[in-house]
Structures are given as C-alpha cells and as structure tokens.
Amino acid sequence: MENEFFFNYDTMPDPMDRVDGKMKVTGAAKYASEHPVEDVHYGVLVGSTIARGVIKNIDTKAAERAPGVIGVLTYLNSPKVPGYDAGGNPVKGRTTGQPLRVFYDEVIYFNGQPIALVVADTFERAVHAASLVRTQYDAEKHSTDINANLDKAVYPRGRSNDYTRGNADAYKTAPVKIEAEYIVPVEVHLPMELHSIIAKWDAEDKVTVYDKTQGVKSTQRSIMQAFKLPEQNVQVYAPFVGGGFGSALRTWPHEIAALLGAKKTGKPVKLVLGRDQMFTMVGYRPYTIQKFGIGATADGKIIGMSHEAISQTSTYEEFTEGTVNMTRFLYDVPNVFTRYKIIPLDVSTPTWMRGPGEATGSFALESAIDELAYALNMDPLELRLKNYAETDPEKNRPFSSKFLKDAYQLGADKIGWYKRNRQPRSMQENGWLAGYGMSTGTFSASRGNASASARLSADGKLVIQSAVADSGPGTATVMTQIASETVGWPANKITFELGDSSLPPGPTQGGSTTTSTEGSAVHAVSVALQKKLGELAIKASPGFSNAKTEDLVFDNGKVILSTNKTTTVSFTDILKHNSLNQVEVTSDSKSLNDQKYSMYSFSVHFVKVLVNPLTGVVKVNRAVSVADAGRIVNEKTAASQIIGGVTGGIGMALMEEGILDNRYGRWINNNFADYHVPVSADVPDIDSLFVNKPDPIINPMGAKGMGEIALIGFAAAVTNAVYHATGKRIRSLPVTLDKLI
Amino acid sequence: MQPDQQPPCPHEENACDHKHDDRRTFLKKSSFLAAVALTPAPLIKAAEKKADEKIAAYFETVPVNLEINGKQHSLKVEPRTTLLDLLREQLDLTGTKKGCDWGQCGACTVHVNGKRVLSCLSLAVMQDGKKITTIEGLASGEQLHPMQEAFIKYDGFQCGYCTPGQIMSAVACVREGHAHSEDQIREYMSGNICRCGAYRNIVDAISEVNKGGQNI
Amino acid sequence: MITFDYIKPSANKAAIDAIMKNQNAMFIAGGTNLVDLMKRGITTPEKLVDINNLPLKGVNKSNNILSIGALTLNSEVAEHETVVKQFPLLSMALKAGASPQIRNMATVGGNMMQRTRCPYFYDTSMPCNKRAPGTGCGALHGYNRMHAIFGMSEQCIAVHPSDMCVALVALDAVVTVSGPKGERKIPFASFHRLPGDHPExxxxxxxxxxxxxxxxxxxxxxxxxxxxxxxDRASYAFALVSVAAALDIQNNIIHDARLAMGGVAHKPWRLKAAENILKGKPATEASFRLAAQMAMQGAKAFEYNAFKLKLAPNSIIEALTLASKA
Structure with a gap:
C-alpha cells in the first residue's frame, strides 16, 4: 500500500469525545431489553439441576396455571427449529461439533442447561412461574473436573497436531532450564449488561430481534439458518451493547429459546438472563493447564521452548483457541515445540474471552521467561531484548510493523524499571513488600471484509452506515473521525449509524479487528464519496466543466481545481448545482491476504505490587502499559481500552476464578458477590502509552488492533512482580492471599 | 367494586390486611372452582382462568405514590415489584440498569430522598411517598449535570451500561463529602462495578467535579 | 418471588401482633438481604411487615451509654460524630461492610439479622441444613473456603457475614428487643448462636x-x-477473616483489650482468652503474637479453608499492631 493513503494525523484535533457519550450519560441509550415493543411478554428460562442424564418427567402444569402465564415451552411442546433437523450448525460459532439444541430432546449435557421457558405477562409472574416447573431426571455419572480426566485429552478434530521447529527437546539439554506447570482457571466474561433479547415475529416467516450481540450480521445469519428464513426477513438491532468481551460473539441457546417462545405464544418475548445464568449459557474462558519448558545458554540466549496446553470443552461441541501460538513467534528461538489438547467434559461450551487463548498462553510463556531470567541472574527485560525476534521466526517473513523495542523502552522509563533493586524480597514500603514485574503481549492484526455507505445531504449532514456493533470500544466515534479526516468534513456534521442488520454488511466486533476492518470500509466509502462529488462538480459546478478528475483536490469540504486554485466549490453547493437533495455511495473493502508479512500488535506491561507480609493481600500499586498498535485514531478511547484491559488483567491475576462443585457439576460462585471482579479500590493509577507509529501494510489508517493486547500478558506481569516482592512464584491463577501466607 | 373505586390503602396498621385476607379467601375459593371445572371442556377452564387472573391481579396490586424526577406518579404495583423493575418495565425509565438484580453490582443505583440506594433491592411499595431521582432526572433539560459532562470529558465509560449507576453514585459521593482524595473516591465508588474497567477515568471525573466546588 | 401481603404499621405493638398472627410473616426494614433471599426463593414469607414507620431511628448518648435505634441506617451510624470519635471501632467496621448504597439502606437491626453467604445456602438445588433442615450440609465436604474454623457442627459450617456485629460483640453491646411478652435485653454475645443441631x-x-x-x-x-x-478484593466483598481490635493502652502497657473475629464462625467470635493474655502486657509484637496464638485454640479447618488457620492469627497480629499505632 502506498504511503499517500496514510491517514493524516497532523490535522486531527484533540482526541474527540465519544459521539454517543451524551446518550450514555443521560440514560437515553437503549440496550437490548430496553426497546419499547408493544404487548411484550417476559420469558424466563429454567435450568437443569443435573449435569448429565435425561429428563424423565417435566411437570409444567403448576407453571401453566400460574397467573399471567401464556406458555411454557419444553422439548415436549416446543416449535421445531428447522435448522436443527437439517443437522447443520444453526447457531454456529467457529467450533466443530453440534451446538446445544435448545428444547430439542430430553438429553442433559450440563448443569444449568435450559430445559423450559416460561412466558408470562409480567416479569414477576414469569419468574415465579418458572420456580414451579418440576423436573425428574435419570441422572448419569458426570465428569466436570479437568484434573481428574487428564487421560481423556485429545487433539481437536481437523487441526494439525503438534508444532515442531528444530529439535523439540533442545531446551532439556540447555545449560540453564526451567520446567513448570501453569494453571489458568475458568474465567467468566460477565459484561454488565445481562445477555438479553426481545424476539418478535412480524409474520410466520419474518422476525425482528433486539439482541445483545457483538455482530448484528452474524446473529442475523444464525437466525436465518436456524429458521430457514431469507435475509430480508430477519432484522437484528443492537444499537448499544453493554459489553461483551467475547460472550456475545456467537448466537446462544437462550436467543433461539426466545424466538421459539415468541413463535409458540404469538407474543413478542423479552428474555433477560439472570446473573447466575451468565455462567452457564454464554460461555467462559476455559480452565487450562500448561506445561512449559525453556532452556538457555548461561548468557541468556534461549535455545529451546516447549509449550503444551490442555484445556476443556463440552461433550457436544469442540472449542479451541490459540493458547500456544505466540510461543512460536514472540522470541527468536531456534527450537520450539507446541501441543494443544482438549478434554470434553459435562459442562457448557467455553468461548473466546478477551485476549482469547493468548491471554492464557502468555501467562505461561511470560512467567517462564521471568523464571528463566532469575535463574540466569539476568534482568527480565534484558533477556527479552536478547531474544528479540526482528522477523517472524515461525513463518520466516518480516513483520508488517513491530515497534516492541520502543514499547519496552517507553514502559521501562515510565515506571522506573532500572531503579528497582533486582533482588527478590528486597524492597519494602510502609511495612508492605514491594515488587516490580513485566511482561509482553501480542495478538494478530488483520483486516476483513466490510461495506459502508455514505450519504451527504444538501443541509450538510453526512450519514455513514454499516452493520457493525459496538460493545464499548467507541466504534462510532472512531469511524466518525476516519470519515471526517478522509472526506474532509467536520465531525459534528457526521453521524455514524450501526447496530442494524439491514445496513451494508459490517464485521462482528471481535479479535481486535473493528478499526482495521470497518475503518477500511469507511475510508473507502469516504474516498468514493469524494470521487462522486468530483464528478458532480465537473458535471454542474461553475468553472469545473472542463476539468479532469485528476485535476481535482479535496480540501476542507471543498473541491479545488489544482490547475486554478481560485476555482473552488463547497460540497453542499455541488449538490445544489446538480439539483440534488442528497448523494449516496456504497463501498466494499476487501480482506487483506498478504502472504509477505506477519501482522501482529504488541503490548508491554509493567506492574508494581505491594504485598502484605502477614495477610498475603496483594495490591497492584501501579501499572504502565504500552501498546504497539500502529497509529492511534483516538487517544482517548484507545487509552480507555488499555486501562480496561489492565483492569481486566488485575481481575485475572488476583481474583477471578469460576468454581464448580464437581460433585454436582454446578457453579458455586455464580454471582458478583462470590466471583470477584475488580472494583474501583482494586485499580491504581494506570499509565497507558502508545508507540503510535503506523503499520504501513494493514490498512489506510495504519492502525493495528488494541482490545486484546491490553489484557494479554498482564497477569504474568503481576505474578512476576509478586515473585520480585515476595520470592514466591505463583503458577496458578488467581493470586489469592491464601497462596502467599 | 370497580378497580378505580378502590380506596387508597394507607399501608397503615391493619388497614390493608382485610383486603389481603379477602384475596387469600378468594383465591382459595377460586382454586376450588377451578378444581371443580377440571373435567369440563378446556374452553370453560380457560375462561375461568382468565377471570381468576384479572381478579387476582387486582387484589395483588397496591397503590403507591412516588415522585420520580420531579413528577408525581400514582401507581398500582404488586408488593413484590422492585423499584428497578417498576422503573424499567412499567415506566420506561430504562436508564436505571439491571446488572445482577441481587445487590452486587450497583448498576441500578438511584437516589431515594437524596440518598444513593440500590433499586433492585428496594420494593416499590416501600418507597411510597418518597422522591426518586434517576439518571433521566439529573440533567436540566439539555444542560447536562456537571458529573455527566465530566464523565464524557474523562471518558469514564466504554459500553455505557454501568454508567447511569456510576454517575448517580458519583454525584452522591461528592455530596456526601467522600471525594476528598483519589483513594477515598475509589473506596466510596467500589459499590459500582464497571466490567469495561473505566475506574481510573471515573476517579478523574469525580475528582474534577469535586475540585470544581460547584453546588451539585 | 411468591406474592405476599404487605402492611406498614406505625406502632411496635401492631407490628409484633401482625407477626404473631401469621406463621409466615416477617419484618422488613432495609430489605438488603431479605429481598435478595425472597428473589431466590430461599425465604418465602406470606406477609411482610414493613417496620420503617416505627419510632426506632437515631443515635443518642446519655448516662455514658450510646443507644442506637434498630432502624438507624448503617451509613448514619458510621458517620455519626459521637460514633466516629468515641466508638471508632464500630464506625470502621460499618464502613468496611458492603457498599455505600447498601449502607444507605441497611439498618442496624437488619445487619444483625442478615443470613450467611454460604453458596450452598443460596442454591435451592443444593443440600443445606440451614435453608432446608435435614437435607445435609453441602459445604462440609464441598467448597468451604469461606467457612468456619470455630464452633461449627456436622450440620453446618457456615459463617455469619456481618462486620458491624464483630465490633458490637467486641464492645459488649446489649440488644434490646420487644416481643409479645414485653421487652428484654440480650448481651450481644448471646444474640447469635452456634449452629449445633439447629442451623436454621x-x-x-x-x-x-x-x-x-x-x-x-x-x-x-x-x-x-x-x-x-x-x-479477596479491596472493597465490596465479604470477609475471609476480619478482626475487631481495641486496646486501652497506658504508658505502653495494655490495660484492657477487646478482640473479636468475623468470617470464622456461625456468630461473631469474641476472643476473651486472648484479651486476658494481653492485659498487663506491653503493646508489642510479642504480646500480639501470644494473643493470636491463644485465639486460635480449638480452631479446626476443612479442605479449602485451612489457610484461615494462618490467616486468622496473622490478621490478629496485624490488627492489634494497627490498633496500637492508631
């Protein structure tokens, strides 16, 4: 891609406030369950209380008789889902196997599986009636404990098995080596908005849903496939999405259940999951055991690494993620072995959670690097620099951009890395042990297909549209800026519309690709709009009739004739001259499949912790995170992504752990009081820094991804700091105080 | 008696007791009727059930007077209806959010008689005669409240779902005098979970409003 | 939630009579625990007697006695000038509890009445003798990280979750109750009970x-x-272990001491033997260690809460140290 396509940041104003900020701070923003729909009824799901077996009898009579109830659905009376019978994957995520078919038959695959839907005229009545459903089961012996089933680990289907570069065992004979096992427990996304949907059948074969989804087009496709409907008969709205972190990346059984409930009762159905149901119905980060081996020469050149991960999935569906992938390319190591296996258990299917796979994998890799550094008596940052990969050692090709060294430098300077005493347990503050730790994160950067339309009206309003969803990063804001900069039109006259499946197709918001993918489409449509305006100027604007398109310059809302710079015309005047009320263009932007480069974002985390020597309480006292994410379009929203990732990382490092009672296969801490996520008092001052150098390959903006790298690696920075503070190496997350006393 | 002729129940002493005892008696009787009607045609059953429900619903609601965002509301609610569900499902005041429904996240924070409380753990019937302020009542027309302005300026949110609760809590935090240091703000804002992790920016926003010293 | 009747009397007697008339009637004040329990089907009252109109609010001090009305909000007590200055232990304990919003709803009486946070108690599909007597104790051989190390029985190993009550038991508070038979006073240490055979x-x-x-x-x-x-986190979480420590130090000698723990038993756990050890000793780490050691006599752990056997004494040392330096 040519340099002239670069987004011109020099002309950008100070970071823009969010365009939807006012809606969010006044309560005007409408999330999935909040859209006014006439005659809406309330659906409440009943979950199974066994983990494996079959329903012997399900008695819904009392629920049906309860006041206000208009329907109780079970596998015995539910309308059929045509997509289920076709044997396909109607609610497909990128997993193999069969997604859970809700109300399909009597089989129970996990504890908490939806087995009935009660629909009533008020929420209170639906909740009460749901408590009246009585179920008897033929229970079978279940397996939910990964550690008790290690012998059942298998390679995922249809996946290349192991990765070997050089000699897999090379690390074992290295002069200095570390072998250790690291555990990341189940973590749950728990966005603040409960997963919700309003489903309304407009006709026998036509449906409208207001849904919590990170992808309006992907949800539309899932519903089309499930109910065999044409695209124009499935309308999905998600104008505001109250967080997701991956949980709203795919279509889940409760969404199909609401559609079935609405079909059965003939009424629009609003279904909001309970917080406890957020643990069983919309995925989680799987429990993963990792064995890591690493060996180096005495002067710190890493000779070999071996990284094996075993993770969990459900019995009905395979879920996999890139847990071991970053070990293959993050450092310049000649001998690398990776292996990834999964164990099917009687649990619901996991799904991608922020920094999927890599967040888990980086905990092992970046802990092992730190352990090796101490074993070598070498500064952990020095060890990383010594093994810095200038090119991608896995694919043997250059990186599209890599400014990780800049990031290391920025972060180390900011936190005062070199001022610390490197000896473990050597620093104290007010009676607390103090320690510093660091880590690296990386995640692939890419660009997918997207379309956008632009419509300029005679009154100067420019509307850009695309069917993308925004679960929080600030997509509409960033797209408005890209359009403003590219078209040369003031941001306050631009509206970016999203969250509507009838708009030109946009991407699902996930994998740190929205700015790259959607931004490229907005850039393309902005350029197309200029081109169209140029043509119209030549057609009807005074002084342009003989101009050639290549003689036109677009600047600040005007078309200028480069051959005679006094000949100018404003965009809105062009419409007038053509007697047009508006002009509209639509553009596609294609995915980038460049085989010449490896494309990744990188991050560096520096952390200072304080540990109470008596109680073992750990406080993250300071955090500095630096992103090499290409050009930063909006420093304000980008900084929010970083501090958000760091906050999530504090949770991952210190407190988050989904706990199952394996006797019942049932969650023990399925609520916000027992599953701890960070509160304000857990989060210190966080410095978010950006290298802010454009990637010349990935897209016209030069922007790589941001969301995942903000979290990836952070947990290891904390445990590394805890080691520096206490001399204790914690290899099993989270670092609760019991592990330190 | 027609529903609209129902005398207001003052919730005083046993004044409502009588009515509710009536309800129980009625329900017992009507279940008896329903039992008798078990054998006849389903249509009759359905008709009876519908009548039952209307009468049951009537007996199950009690009148409540609330001043919400300066406006008087005379409502009839079931005693089990929470203030949160009343706001969201009956009054279309959806700015107040449901994040857990169990008093564990703070998304439903509103002001009742000037104090920040959790509307998910507040029964609407118990708020009779009180003044409720929700996020929708914070701005004066188009003029945003200083805390709302500060949240925008410091980007004190991402997805925006916890934001109304954060802002209602933040306003109370300053008014209570609990915003004198960043650490104090952190502690006194810890009842509001933000999963996007905007805490640092929220602390900045509250600090600025507190330092501004304006009467909020 | 089931439907229920609701009344709001304005005299104590009327409220008590209403409870006596109905086997399944309950008082409600702040509702911060009861409404939650009702939502989850753990408590199913047929009638709620809203006591918020009763004349039970306010903090007063006279004749050297601080009297706190049962309906006084947790936040009001925590911020009350007399409490902050003369009974800082109570103020600190209250501020450590729940969140500002909950403290604005929860009353002093309600705080005492709050039920355990044992996860087996909260999940109606699991066994729990406290919720459903005779079903067994899910925690005994289950996930018992939060659970008791003192005073438990085979029937129940749950802990009382209050912070305020830990301070009140340390300060020898007295509870005044009114009932169908009149008024009586209950020493705080006798207000809550150990589970024994009746954890309900x-x-x-x-x-x-x-x-x-x-x-x-x-x-x-x-x-x-x-x-x-x-x-497990810095705020808005229940205690793994909490310690209320108060010392009367004169010339660096401990003249008198009060010590109690939360998160370790079915009731707020007063540590009188440890207090006695401290009396007459210098306010030093050595004394505090001795007290911590004494406090732990009879402690017993389960699979997941063994760490409390170390955390509890360490926390006592830390709390006494911080109290002595306060």
Whole structure:
C-alpha cells in the first residue's frame, strides 16, 4: 500500500469525545431489553439441576396455571427449529461439533442447561412461574473436573497436531532450564449488561430481534439458518451493547429459546438472563493447564521452548483457541515445540474471552521467561531484548510493523524499571513488600471484509452506515473521525449509524479487528464519496466543466481545481448545482491476504505490587502499559481500552476464578458477590502509552488492533512482580492471599 | 367494586390486611372452582382462568405514590415489584440498569430522598411517598449535570451500561463529602462495578467535579 | 418471588401482633438481604411487615451509654460524630461492610439479622441444613473456603457475614428487643448462636420479637481501635477473616483489650482468652503474637479453608499492631 493513503494525523484535533457519550450519560441509550415493543411478554428460562442424564418427567402444569402465564415451552411442546433437523450448525460459532439444541430432546449435557421457558405477562409472574416447573431426571455419572480426566485429552478434530521447529527437546539439554506447570482457571466474561433479547415475529416467516450481540450480521445469519428464513426477513438491532468481551460473539441457546417462545405464544418475548445464568449459557474462558519448558545458554540466549496446553470443552461441541501460538513467534528461538489438547467434559461450551487463548498462553510463556531470567541472574527485560525476534521466526517473513523495542523502552522509563533493586524480597514500603514485574503481549492484526455507505445531504449532514456493533470500544466515534479526516468534513456534521442488520454488511466486533476492518470500509466509502462529488462538480459546478478528475483536490469540504486554485466549490453547493437533495455511495473493502508479512500488535506491561507480609493481600500499586498498535485514531478511547484491559488483567491475576462443585457439576460462585471482579479500590493509577507509529501494510489508517493486547500478558506481569516482592512464584491463577501466607 | 373505586390503602396498621385476607379467601375459593371445572371442556377452564387472573391481579396490586424526577406518579404495583423493575418495565425509565438484580453490582443505583440506594433491592411499595431521582432526572433539560459532562470529558465509560449507576453514585459521593482524595473516591465508588474497567477515568471525573466546588 | 401481603404499621405493638398472627410473616426494614433471599426463593414469607414507620431511628448518648435505634441506617451510624470519635471501632467496621448504597439502606437491626453467604445456602438445588433442615450440609465436604474454623457442627459450617456485629460483640453491646411478652435485653454475645443441631436458627430471638435498639457503654477504647477486614478484593466483598481490635493502652502497657473475629464462625467470635493474655502486657509484637496464638485454640479447618488457620492469627497480629499505632 502506498504511503499517500496514510491517514493524516497532523490535522486531527484533540482526541474527540465519544459521539454517543451524551446518550450514555443521560440514560437515553437503549440496550437490548430496553426497546419499547408493544404487548411484550417476559420469558424466563429454567435450568437443569443435573449435569448429565435425561429428563424423565417435566411437570409444567403448576407453571401453566400460574397467573399471567401464556406458555411454557419444553422439548415436549416446543416449535421445531428447522435448522436443527437439517443437522447443520444453526447457531454456529467457529467450533466443530453440534451446538446445544435448545428444547430439542430430553438429553442433559450440563448443569444449568435450559430445559423450559416460561412466558408470562409480567416479569414477576414469569419468574415465579418458572420456580414451579418440576423436573425428574435419570441422572448419569458426570465428569466436570479437568484434573481428574487428564487421560481423556485429545487433539481437536481437523487441526494439525503438534508444532515442531528444530529439535523439540533442545531446551532439556540447555545449560540453564526451567520446567513448570501453569494453571489458568475458568474465567467468566460477565459484561454488565445481562445477555438479553426481545424476539418478535412480524409474520410466520419474518422476525425482528433486539439482541445483545457483538455482530448484528452474524446473529442475523444464525437466525436465518436456524429458521430457514431469507435475509430480508430477519432484522437484528443492537444499537448499544453493554459489553461483551467475547460472550456475545456467537448466537446462544437462550436467543433461539426466545424466538421459539415468541413463535409458540404469538407474543413478542423479552428474555433477560439472570446473573447466575451468565455462567452457564454464554460461555467462559476455559480452565487450562500448561506445561512449559525453556532452556538457555548461561548468557541468556534461549535455545529451546516447549509449550503444551490442555484445556476443556463440552461433550457436544469442540472449542479451541490459540493458547500456544505466540510461543512460536514472540522470541527468536531456534527450537520450539507446541501441543494443544482438549478434554470434553459435562459442562457448557467455553468461548473466546478477551485476549482469547493468548491471554492464557502468555501467562505461561511470560512467567517462564521471568523464571528463566532469575535463574540466569539476568534482568527480565534484558533477556527479552536478547531474544528479540526482528522477523517472524515461525513463518520466516518480516513483520508488517513491530515497534516492541520502543514499547519496552517507553514502559521501562515510565515506571522506573532500572531503579528497582533486582533482588527478590528486597524492597519494602510502609511495612508492605514491594515488587516490580513485566511482561509482553501480542495478538494478530488483520483486516476483513466490510461495506459502508455514505450519504451527504444538501443541509450538510453526512450519514455513514454499516452493520457493525459496538460493545464499548467507541466504534462510532472512531469511524466518525476516519470519515471526517478522509472526506474532509467536520465531525459534528457526521453521524455514524450501526447496530442494524439491514445496513451494508459490517464485521462482528471481535479479535481486535473493528478499526482495521470497518475503518477500511469507511475510508473507502469516504474516498468514493469524494470521487462522486468530483464528478458532480465537473458535471454542474461553475468553472469545473472542463476539468479532469485528476485535476481535482479535496480540501476542507471543498473541491479545488489544482490547475486554478481560485476555482473552488463547497460540497453542499455541488449538490445544489446538480439539483440534488442528497448523494449516496456504497463501498466494499476487501480482506487483506498478504502472504509477505506477519501482522501482529504488541503490548508491554509493567506492574508494581505491594504485598502484605502477614495477610498475603496483594495490591497492584501501579501499572504502565504500552501498546504497539500502529497509529492511534483516538487517544482517548484507545487509552480507555488499555486501562480496561489492565483492569481486566488485575481481575485475572488476583481474583477471578469460576468454581464448580464437581460433585454436582454446578457453579458455586455464580454471582458478583462470590466471583470477584475488580472494583474501583482494586485499580491504581494506570499509565497507558502508545508507540503510535503506523503499520504501513494493514490498512489506510495504519492502525493495528488494541482490545486484546491490553489484557494479554498482564497477569504474568503481576505474578512476576509478586515473585520480585515476595520470592514466591505463583503458577496458578488467581493470586489469592491464601497462596502467599 | 370497580378497580378505580378502590380506596387508597394507607399501608397503615391493619388497614390493608382485610383486603389481603379477602384475596387469600378468594383465591382459595377460586382454586376450588377451578378444581371443580377440571373435567369440563378446556374452553370453560380457560375462561375461568382468565377471570381468576384479572381478579387476582387486582387484589395483588397496591397503590403507591412516588415522585420520580420531579413528577408525581400514582401507581398500582404488586408488593413484590422492585423499584428497578417498576422503573424499567412499567415506566420506561430504562436508564436505571439491571446488572445482577441481587445487590452486587450497583448498576441500578438511584437516589431515594437524596440518598444513593440500590433499586433492585428496594420494593416499590416501600418507597411510597418518597422522591426518586434517576439518571433521566439529573440533567436540566439539555444542560447536562456537571458529573455527566465530566464523565464524557474523562471518558469514564466504554459500553455505557454501568454508567447511569456510576454517575448517580458519583454525584452522591461528592455530596456526601467522600471525594476528598483519589483513594477515598475509589473506596466510596467500589459499590459500582464497571466490567469495561473505566475506574481510573471515573476517579478523574469525580475528582474534577469535586475540585470544581460547584453546588451539585 | 411468591406474592405476599404487605402492611406498614406505625406502632411496635401492631407490628409484633401482625407477626404473631401469621406463621409466615416477617419484618422488613432495609430489605438488603431479605429481598435478595425472597428473589431466590430461599425465604418465602406470606406477609411482610414493613417496620420503617416505627419510632426506632437515631443515635443518642446519655448516662455514658450510646443507644442506637434498630432502624438507624448503617451509613448514619458510621458517620455519626459521637460514633466516629468515641466508638471508632464500630464506625470502621460499618464502613468496611458492603457498599455505600447498601449502607444507605441497611439498618442496624437488619445487619444483625442478615443470613450467611454460604453458596450452598443460596442454591435451592443444593443440600443445606440451614435453608432446608435435614437435607445435609453441602459445604462440609464441598467448597468451604469461606467457612468456619470455630464452633461449627456436622450440620453446618457456615459463617455469619456481618462486620458491624464483630465490633458490637467486641464492645459488649446489649440488644434490646420487644416481643409479645414485653421487652428484654440480650448481651450481644448471646444474640447469635452456634449452629449445633439447629442451623436454621441464626439467633436467639423468639417469634414476634423485634430488635428495638443496641446499646454500648462508654469505654476507653476510642484511642486504639482498628477493624481489619481481609478479603479477596479491596472493597465490596465479604470477609475471609476480619478482626475487631481495641486496646486501652497506658504508658505502653495494655490495660484492657477487646478482640473479636468475623468470617470464622456461625456468630461473631469474641476472643476473651486472648484479651486476658494481653492485659498487663506491653503493646508489642510479642504480646500480639501470644494473643493470636491463644485465639486460635480449638480452631479446626476443612479442605479449602485451612489457610484461615494462618490467616486468622496473622490478621490478629496485624490488627492489634494497627490498633496500637492508631
């Protein structure tokens, strides 16, 4: 891609406030369950209380008789889902196997599986009636404990098995080596908005849903496939999405259940999951055991690494993620072995959670690097620099951009890395042990297909549209800026519309690709709009009739004739001259499949912790995170992504752990009081820094991804700091105080 | 008696007791009727059930007077209806959010008689005669409240779902005098979970409003 | 939630009578625990007697006795000038509890009445003798990280979750209750009970009894007091272990001491033997260690809470140290 396509940041104003900020701070923003729909009824799901077996009898009579109830659905009376019978994957995520078919038959695959839907005229009545459903089961012996089933680990289907570069065992004979096992427990996304949907059948074969989804087009496709409907008969709205972190990346059984409930009762159905149901119905980060081996020469050149991960999935569906992938390319190591296996258990299917796979994998890799550094008596940052990969050692090709060294430098300077005493347990503050730790994160950067339309009206309003969803990063804001900069039109006259499946197709918001993918489409449509305006100027604007398109310059809302710079015309005047009320263009932007480069974002985390020597309480006292994410379009929203990732990382490092009672296969801490996520008092001052150098390959903006790298690696920075503070190496997350006393 | 002729129940002493005892008696009787009607045609059953429900619903609601965002509301609610569900499902005041429904996240924070409380753990019937302020009542027309302005300026949110609760809590935090240091703000804002992790920016926003010293 | 009747009387007697008339009637004040329990089908009252109109609000001090009305909000007590200055232990404990919003709803009486946070108690599909007597204790051989190390029985190993009550038991508070048979006073240490064979009963209140006030005598513990709450996150979490420590130090000698723990037993756990050890000793780490050691006598752990055997004494040392330096 040519340099002239670069987004011109020099002309950008100070970071823009969010365009939807006012809606969010006044309560005007409408999330999935909040859209006014006439005659809406309330659906409440009943979950199974066994983990494996079959329903012997399900008695819904009392629920049906309860006041206000208009329907109780079970596998015995539910309308059929045509997509289920076709044997396909109607609610497909990128997993193999069969997604859970809700109300399909009597089989129970996990504890908490939806087995009935009660629909009533008020929420209170639906909740009460749901408590009246009585179920008897033929229970079978279940397996939910990964550690008790290690012998059942298998390679995922249809996946290349192991990765070997050089000699897999090379690390074992290295002069200095570390072998250790690291555990990341189940973590749950728990966005603040409960997963919700309003489903309304407009006709026998036509449906409208207001849904919590990170992808309006992907949800539309899932519903089309499930109910065999044409695209124009499935309308999905998600104008505001109250967080997701991956949980709203795919279509889940409760969404199909609401559609079935609405079909059965003939009424629009609003279904909001309970917080406890957020643990069983919309995925989680799987429990993963990792064995890591690493060996180096005495002067710190890493000779070999071996990284094996075993993770969990459900019995009905395979879920996999890139847990071991970053070990293959993050450092310049000649001998690398990776292996990834999964164990099917009687649990619901996991799904991608922020920094999927890599967040888990980086905990092992970046802990092992730190352990090796101490074993070598070498500064952990020095060890990383010594093994810095200038090119991608896995694919043997250059990186599209890599400014990780800049990031290391920025972060180390900011936190005062070199001022610390490197000896473990050597620093104290007010009676607390103090320690510093660091880590690296990386995640692939890419660009997918997207379309956008632009419509300029005679009154100067420019509307850009695309069917993308925004679960929080600030997509509409960033797209408005890209359009403003590219078209040369003031941001306050631009509206970016999203969250509507009838708009030109946009991407699902996930994998740190929205700015790259959607931004490229907005850039393309902005350029197309200029081109169209140029043509119209030549057609009807005074002084342009003989101009050639290549003689036109677009600047600040005007078309200028480069051959005679006094000949100018404003965009809105062009419409007038053509007697047009508006002009509209639509553009596609294609995915980038460049085989010449490896494309990744990188991050560096520096952390200072304080540990109470008596109680073992750990406080993250300071955090500095630096992103090499290409050009930063909006420093304000980008900084929010970083501090958000760091906050999530504090949770991952210190407190988050989904706990199952394996006797019942049932969650023990399925609520916000027992599953701890960070509160304000857990989060210190966080410095978010950006290298802010454009990637010349990935897209016209030069922007790589941001969301995942903000979290990836952070947990290891904390445990590394805890080691520096206490001399204790914690290899099993989270670092609760019991592990330190 | 027609529903609209129902005398207001003052919730005083046993004044409502009588009515509710009536309800129980009625329900017992009507279940008896329903039992008798078990054998006849389903249509009759359905008709009876519908009548039952209307009468049951009537007996199950009690009148409540609330001043919400300066406006008087005379409502009839079931005693089990929470203030949160009343706001969201009956009054279309959806700015107040449901994040857990169990008093564990703070998304439903509103002001009742000037104090920040959790509307998910507040029964609407118990708020009779009180003044409720929700996020929708914070701005004066188009003029945003200083805390709302500060949240925008410091980007004190991402997805925006916890934001109304954060802002209602933040306003109370300053008014209570609990915003004198960043650490104090952190502690006194810890009842509001933000999963996007905007805490640092929220602390900045509250600090600025507190330092501004304006009467909020 | 089931439907229920609702009344709001304005005299204590009317409220008590209403409870006596209905086997399944309950008082409701702040509702911060009861509404939650009702939502989850754990408590299913047929009638709620809203006591918020009863004349039970306010903090007063006279004749060297601090009297706190049962309906006084947790936040009001925590911020009350007299409490902050003369009974800082109580103020600190209250501020360590829940969140500002919940403290604005929860009353002093309600705080005492709150039920355990044991996860087996909260999940109606799991066994729990406290919720459903005779079904067994899910925690005994289950996930018992939060659970008791003192005073448990085979029937129940749950802990009382209150912070305020830990301070009140340390300060020898007295509870005044009104009931169908009149008024009586209950020493705080006798208000909550150990589970024994009846874990369904959290306290010694009888049917129809209404908490009207809590009283604390003036004391010499206002200078050296500390409430330490150790938990899995910095705020808005229940205690793994908490310690209420108050010292009367004169010339660096401990003249008198008060010590109690939360998160370790079915009731707030007063540590009298440890207090006695401290009396007459210098306010030094060595003394505090001795007290911590004494406090742990008879402690017993389960699979997941063994760490409390170390955390509890360490927390006592930390709390006493911080109290002595306060």
């Amino acid at each position: 009963k959290d306290n010694t209140l009888e049917k129809g009894e209404l908490i009207t006030s809590v009283e604390i005598k003036e004391n010499n513990f206002s200078k050296h007091a500390y409430y330490l709450k150790v938990r």
